[in-house]
Amino acid sequence: MERTRCCRACRTSWAISTGRRNVRGWRVSCCCNTSTLRESKMPARVSCGALRATDEGTAAQLCGWVNRRRDHGGLIFVDVRDRDGITQIVFDPSAACFAAAEHLRNEDVLRVAGAVRRRPAGTENERLPTGEIEVAVDELEILNRSQVPPFAVNSDDPVDENLRLEYRYLDLRRARMQENLRVRHRIIKALRDFFDERGFLEIETPMLMKSTPEGARDYLVPSRIYPGAFYALPQSPQLLKQILMIAGFGRYMQIARCMRDEDQRADRQPEFTQLDVELSFCTQEEVLETMESAMRYVWRRALGIEVGDFPRLTHRESLARYGLDKPDLRFGLELAEVGSIFAETDFGVFRAVAQGGGAIVALRYPGGAALSRRDFDALTETAKQYGGKGMVWIALSGGAPKSPAAKFLTESNVEALRTAVAAEIGDAILLFADERAIAYAVAGKMRNEVGERCKLRATDVFAFAWVTDFPYLEIDETTGVPAPAHHPFTSPAPGDWELIDRAPMEMRAQHYDLVLNGYELGSGSIRIHKPDQQRRIFEMLGMSPAEVEERFGFFMRALDYGAPPHGGMALGIDRIAMLACGEETIREVIAFPKNQVARDVMMNAPSRIPDQLVHEVHLGLLPSARAHDS
């Protein structure tokens, strides 16, 4: 019982205060000298979600916020809210505190005591768990007044997000955020329980790390005692968890905070939370089984949902069927390559693409024949935004198909297309012609768009999937140089080492992604544990031995001292919680997120600091930074 562990007036911990205690060992007062809560007189405090008809006739004390007041002049109802629910309290004109109750306003904080009684027949509120009863107040203490809040706390009506973030303490009082953070708590609790049961150790890794610039941009921390030198905040504990395996811990997990100084997206934050897992002496299969079991456990324990199969797709297969490496498997609508149908047509654009090594990818739009020309134009714009050159549509209504390309399409062309994507009368077929990779990527994103429009993406359906057999290297789009598709500690697939000289682009990685509803929850890999192989990979990536030593010397030495085979995975907790809560952004499942432009609008961070503090860490601001002053 919380009551037995802290001073009820000031909430200090029982262990550190020296207050007087009554015969039952409860604190009556402590060093705060507050005596508003008179232990002897007051009935037991109950939560605002606790009382039921069976409590009729008992005396109760409630503490909470004014959710809403209904003043009938001669009778005042107040809904008192705390974290557990809402209870209606009633002020009768005969009560001594009636006058005070007339001045209660939303978000005032109060403590009341009174008798629990059944509501008169016919006035019960079925929408409230406590709706059968009410508390007839005979003692009211206003613990604090509230200003009029800038938005309604007692509803989840939409409010400008920056306003919500500025007054986050009010926003967090709202039902939606209370529930979301509870779900998040249960998810994290379930994860810790699961991995604990399986013998994993949660080990913390440092926040002040070494910068190893190559992926995302680091957040840097200057040092007062080392002029010109910087720590970096972790982008992930990748190397440290590998070193923990080398250190012999065998099974590690951590709920780890990670920081990346990159531009924001709906499902991204400058700092985010990761479930980090690593195992020694494991196969890829063991990692997949472990993580899959963890997800099943979390969904069962935190959400009460039994999730279905985790289909496995190779990277190649995922691209071919869904256009993306993170397919949304809540719906079908698989893509089809239809280039051969257009190889001999008079439609010049398509024929050129088909004969020039590009791809023409078809997507079914269920019911799409009902769309207007204008709708298709809008869809085409969307496709362009996704990087496509354009989109050709064919509407399969009853008679002749409608399409901007109708005059180039023979009946057998249309029939072949229809069969390829299993379209029916009433559907539309969308076609994307481009360089192979682009055509599939655009079609894949449009597939999600169509799924959204056709309401095939229910937020209470959870379709997990594994994507495996990623290519080891990919061509960097900006430089044109092969680069690791993931991180350079990933092990190539068994047997693919021999390709490293002959055909490096053919190498596959022992890398796997866990996907849920079209979101990448996270990725993992079997790592390289042989130092010579690790050096070989760095060499292939064009890093000189000196460069390897400077960046990863500590890690290479660790590999030299008997590194066990190991592998693992990291999952985005924020995304998991977001999807579990049916939210659109991870900001809805983070108590104090940064906004879209990485600012904390409640604290107003980041902020300028006095020059003296800048100088203390041996830094000065460039003129361009000073120009930002306003």
Add this chain to the structure above:
RNA sequence: GGCGCUGUAGCUCAGUUGGUUAGAGCGUCGCCCUGUCACGGCGAAGGUCGUGGGUUCGAGCCCCAUCAGCGUCGCCA
């Protein structure tokens, strides 16, 4: 950084082809009300229409610039 959209009352929004005093719902304030639960009734306050410039007899509306926000792409090994 590119593109698109949006800035009107505390909140969420409407505002016609450029035309008199800029509106609604919720909230706030006051009065009334003994069974409400989005209580109800009557009344009131509250707006540099993001900012600056321009066109016009006249601008919330049109034009230019700028700031802010949102979305999206780039980026995120």
